[in-house]
Amino acid sequence: MKKKTDRVRVNERITSTPIRVIDQNGEQIGILPVNEALARARAVNLDLVEIAPNGQPPVCRIMDFGKFKYQQAKKEKQAKKKQHTVQMRAMRYRPKTDEHDYQFKTRHVREFLEQGSKVKVFVMYTGREMARIELGRKILDRVVEDLQEICTIGQEPKLEGRRLTMVLNPKLQNVKAKQKRTENAKDQDQPVSSQAVQEDGDG
Known part of the structure; x- marks a missing residue:
């Protein structure tokens, strides 16, 4: 199953033109030809990412796509943690x-x-x-x-x-409460590093 970020069109994969462009600070730039928007992204060493492909025109944002993918993966991981399947x-x-x-x-x-x-x-x-x-x-x-x-x-x-x-x-x-007690117990059982033991012995 593909992740959501794998389906996002980035840089040269964006075929729509013109597009509505938002800069890296969240400010509206306006409607531009896709090649001009891509040039602006390249000028600041960032990516052009299509965030609303169904918009009229489609909306793209200048951002660090690698960082965006990391943040999305982190959000999905946190969402899975919150899901509790009851047996x-x-x-x-x-x-x-x-x-x-x-x-x-x-x-x-x-x-x-x-x-x-x-x-x-x-x-x-x-x-x-x-x-x-x-x-x-x-x-x-x-x-x-x-x-x-x-x-x-x-x-x-x-x-x-x-x-x-x-x-x-x-x-x-x-x-x-039970899970918290278990986590606290695990933290207390963490082994002490050899460096910490040596430093303690030196004291």
Whole structure:
């Protein structure tokens, strides 16, 4: 997939004429033949870049195209960082899950939420257990109570065949706080350079 800057026409690739020209300071120069605009760009060691090809006439700007490409790539990278793809994880309980198993599974649900994932929590029933749906509901209620500081309910408990299912959403402020703590811990774990050790020893 081509980047946006790869589709931009620059210098001799600009075929439209005349064009509306903006100089390197953002000032309107006016409408010029493309060869004259290109000569002006060359005179200040810059490029002529078509920024609005559909304009009447097309609009071009005198600028450092290499610097422009770098800034655009930086913006795209920052935009990707802001995009947060939420994963859906799952955790299964049984109506008669014992305490050790409950704690083990709930600890994993907590980890998923702290990583920013949604979690589908469900209780799986066997034949006779379908007569005691409330046992599964108690487990799901307990999970919500134990994790209420880091999650919200995305879907209330719902019976789907032999499953009683609910969805927990992470509280984003907790996810960001967790990520910040992780980043700070990484910074503190950075190895000290040999030069710094030597300087410290000299002191």
